[in-house]
Amino acid sequence: MLSERRLEVLRAIVQDYVGTEEPVGSKALTERHNLRVSPATVRNDMAALEDEGYIAQPHTSAGRIPTDKGYRLFVDKLAGVKPLSSPERRAIQNFLDGAVDLDDVVGRTVRLLAQLTRQVAVVQYPSLTRSTVRHVELLSLAPARLMLVLITDTGRVEQRMIDTPGPIGEATLADLRARLNSRVVGERFTEVPSLVQDLPEAFDADDRGSISAVLATLLETLVEETEERLMIGGTSNLTRFGHDFPLTIRPVLEALEEQVVLLKLLGEAKDPGMTVRIGHENAHEGLSSTSVVSVGYGSGDEAVAKLGVVGPTRMDYPGTMGAVRAVARYVGQILAES
Numbered sequence: 307m308l309s310e311r312r313l314e315v316l317r318a319i320v321q322d323y324v325g326t327e328e329p330v331g332s333k334a335l336t337e338r339h340n341l342r343v344s345p346a347t348v349r350n351d352m353a354a355l356e357d358e359g360y361i362a363q364p365h366t367s368a369g370r371i372p373t374d375k376g377y378r379l380f381v382d383k384l385a386g387v388k389p390l391s392s393p394e395r396r397a398i399q400n401f402l403d404g405a406v407d408l409d410d411v412v413g414r415t416v417r418l419l420a421q422l423t424r425q426v427a428v429v430q431y432p433s434l435t436r437s438t439v440r441h442v443e444l445l446s447l448a449p450a451r452l453m454l455v456l457i458t459d460t461g462r463v464e465q466r467m468i469d470t471p472g473p474i475g476e477a478t479l480a481d482l483r484a485r486l487n488s489r490v491v492g493e494r495f496t497e498v499p500s501l502v503q504d505l506p507e508a509f510d511a512d513d514r515g516s517i518s519a520v521l522a523t524l525l526e527t528l529v530e531e532t533e534e535r536l537m538i539g540g541t542s543n544l545t546r547f548g549h550d551f552p553l554t555i556r557p558v559l560e561a562l563e564e565q566v567v568l569l570k571l572l573g574e575a576k577d578p579g580m581t582v583r584i585g586h587e588n589a590h591e592g593l594s595s596t597s598v599v600s601v602g603y604g605s606g607d608e609a610v611a612k613l614g615v616v617g618p619t620r621m622d623y624p625g626t627m628g629a630v631r632a633v634a635r636y637v638g639q640i641l642a643e644s
Contacts, residue, residue, distance in 0.1 A: 420540025
């Protein structure tokens with residue numbers, strides 16, 4: 307265990323390096339921070355921190371920089387979540403309140419996160435596997451052609467065209483619409499198949515083929531849309547940190563293009579808490595020089611998806627964690643009210 311004084315020295319090194327982008331020396335530390343000890347003591351503390359792998363000396367520089375292990379300790383023990391100012395919170399609310407549908411919410415969230423943190427923002431669409439049905443609408447387009455509209459509790463809207471074996475009358479369509487909604491509204495997607503399987507039996511034999519076609523399309527929609535979707539923004543922000551990456555930012559950009567990689571980075575949506583993965587804690591080799599800060603969002607107590615940012619390990623962790631948490635909270639409120 308590190309002493310309180312050495313923890314303070316590590317905190318000062320991380321703060322200075324993040325702020326100045328320059329390796330930090332003992333003289334600068336004693337001048338900038340009220341450490342209440344002599345420069346010689348600070349040098350001894352820095353030597354001990356280096357021996358234990360929390361800081362390292364880049365090249366022949368006299369200063370030191372934090373390692374992944376040092377950042378990890380900083381995040382776990384030393385970094386509080388920096389609260390956003392009132393103007394920042396109002397700006398988030400005003401920007402997100404203007405959204406007209408789920409795609410707009412996700413798009414605005416990505417842009418907002420990228421602007422607030424000046425990192426790459428990643429937002430996962432609410433997962434339909436954790437969604438419930440808000441409404442099913444059936445619209446007649448022609449005697450034997452329908453449109454099915456599925457609306458989820460998170461505001462997601464899915465539309466499908468259905469060609470039925472025969473015409474469906476308006477009275478039958480209204481009856482089907484009412485019966486469907488009475489059974490599935492408020493239910494999880496995973497529960498729907500068992501709730502509707504006997505529905506065709508409630509209709510005349512002549513209509514059962516068409517009713518079955520509607521149900522088959524509904525169930526296909528539930529299965530198809532379990533595929534996770536992401537939106538990403540702010541990749542151009544990485545160019546500001548070119549010197550933070552060992553050789554080139556290309557491996558980072560290539561990793562960010564792989565949706566499966568990003569989903570693994572964000573982690574399981576059912577774990578709604580704040581997650582910070584630093585450097586080599588990211589399994590993908592191309593992201594070993596980055597950190598990922600993510601958190602769950604949703605309507606109510608349960609997370610339906612995750613959002614977060616990807617940036618260099620030399621990151622303002624308290625500020626980034628505060629922004630990510632605040633944005634997630636506002637998105638959750640919008641979903642709950644939509």
